[in-house]
Amino acid sequence: MPITARDREILRLAVPAFGALVAEPLFLLADYAIVGHGLGTTAVGALGVAGAVLTTLVNLCVFLAYGTTASVARQSGAGNHDRAMRSGVDGIWLALGIGVALIAVCWPLAPAIVEVFGAAQEQSAQAVTYLRISLLGAPGMLVVLAGTGVLRGLQDTVTPLVVAVGSFALNAALNAWFVLGLGWGIAGSAWGTVLAQTLGAAVYLVVVVRGALRLGTALTPRLEGLRQAGTAGAALLIRTICLRVVLLVATMVATRMGQAHLAAFAIATQVWTLLAFALDAIAIAGQAITGRSLGAGDVAATKDATRRMVQWGIWSGIALGGLVLAARPLLPGLFDADPAVAGLLLAVLWPVALFQPVCGVVFVLDGVLIGAGDQRYLAWAGVWTTLAYLPAAFLATGFGVVALWCALGVWMFARLITLVRRAAGTAWLVTGA
Structure with a gap:
């Protein structure tokens, strides 16, 4: 483009x-x-x-x-x-x-x-x-x-x-x-x-x-300023706790699957985290640009920037997913994985790669709504998407680490739905100081 x-x-x-x-x-x-x-x-x-x-x-x-x-x-x-x-x-x-x-x-x-x-x-x-x-x-x-x-x-x-x-x-x-x-x-x-x-x-x-x-x-x-910062922070804290609960539950489920599954999950999580840093960088740009443009009262610029950053998120996700698939044969050796772990890792890297375009949109819209000051919605969305994820995670216990990563995919798609639905409306487009 x-x-x-x-x-x-x-x-x-x-x-x-x-x-x-x-x-x-x-x-x-x-x-x-x-x-x-x-x-x-x-x-x-x-x-x-x-x-x-x-x-x-x-x-x-x-x-x-x-x-x-x-x-x-x-x-x-x-x-x-x-x-x-x-x-x-x-x-x-x-x-x-x-x-x-x-x-x-x-x-x-x-x-x-x-x-x-x-x-x-x-x-x-x-x-x-x-x-x-x-x-x-x-x-x-x-x-x-x-x-x-x-x-x-x-x-x-x-x-x-x-x-x-x-x-x-x-x-x-x-x-x-x-x-x-x-x-x-x-x-x-x-x-x-x-x-x-x-x-x-x-x-x-x-x-x-x-x-x-x-x-x-x-x-x-300033007491009023501290109160306002604390109120916004409380909503974002709920969102963050939901994120930590998701990862903690996933680790607990992987632990029950045995050492090889846990090791493959841990390595895949490190790969996913590195990819998340790249996508989160666009989200940070989204926070800064959205806050500034809404403060200036420019809704059209906010929508235009959001649209463009979503495109960047999608294309970045596609590129990162392709990079994972290209590096997939080399990653088990990089982490010195034994044959059992290597086989599981090669399998689980497929969903890790395929979910990246979804992650790109989710990360960008998350950053845009944070920049808009829509923390209360993000807190409630975090609770509901976590509740959608938990049954899928526990169901994956008997099916292995690939199923567990697919459960994380359920969580990402739930986040995608809540964020796209919000971004398509106008409730978050609050302008002015």
Whole structure:
């Protein structure tokens, strides 16, 4: 399809957003590599347990980025630049408050949280150490989410990319120094990550504070703003919890199928997650463009951008699905899968590939409706689509991992129906500040 001015705008936002999304999981990947090299299998297992807890916390708090993007973009599009920055400042204060609350709640509960995973005693002790130190970086970690939302709302996805890459490089360097150079053990890995996250947050604070001072925006927390951010965040949190329930149930069902099915499912999930990053980059562009155009009162531009981004989602899904099918014969060897796992993986990659065009539309429309501030609808849609998925998931228990992935396809098609139905109407096209 010919490249238009609208396409260039989408790519200007989506390409850097994709880079930032890919950089985020590299934090833990660098930790795994350095800990595995310097401390051995026990420490890697401990990192796996603590990392699962921290990843869950980040995923549950991603509303700090999405909600802030929508509110800042809408106010900016309406020409209310002071109110846009005010929304960003409120989002950052909310992030700080939640980060401090996480430390207060999770620090004393760290042993009990780790115990849920049933790790061996030595692994548990190291996991508690890593988790407790890492919790000190929670305020910084959440400020990064909120700060990213502010800049995306201002149509800037390049700065988050620079911060993400810089934080990753600093994290890797500090981890190598603390673990391999100073011999601090798994605590050194945690401290390296905390420092990298905190410095990344400091960059966002400097950018936002400078913008606020330039506009004369107050930097103190505003109760009404915190309430509004929290209300929008609560709806997005319900949506996120539904997503986590779907993946958790799928993992539980795969576990019941046996080790080979679980391994094939885990590898397929990693492939799907990587593809999701690419599609989610278009969704992030959708959040920023939709919020700005609706704030400016331009419904026609909103519809045009939505139509074009859906096309990008479909074609990107087709391309990514084709890439999976082309790489399919090589993937079992890449993950060093044994013959039983390899056979299952080759089979399950077919539905993974074939569902990508559906995923493309779902991700884009999800981002568009978030940008429109339609979080309440997304929360209810998340509940209903999860309820549609659960029977299919449990029915797949006796039929293997391919059937389980088809159950995930039921979930994606349910999301497709709810999102297309909403986007085809006008209830979400609320204009102005």
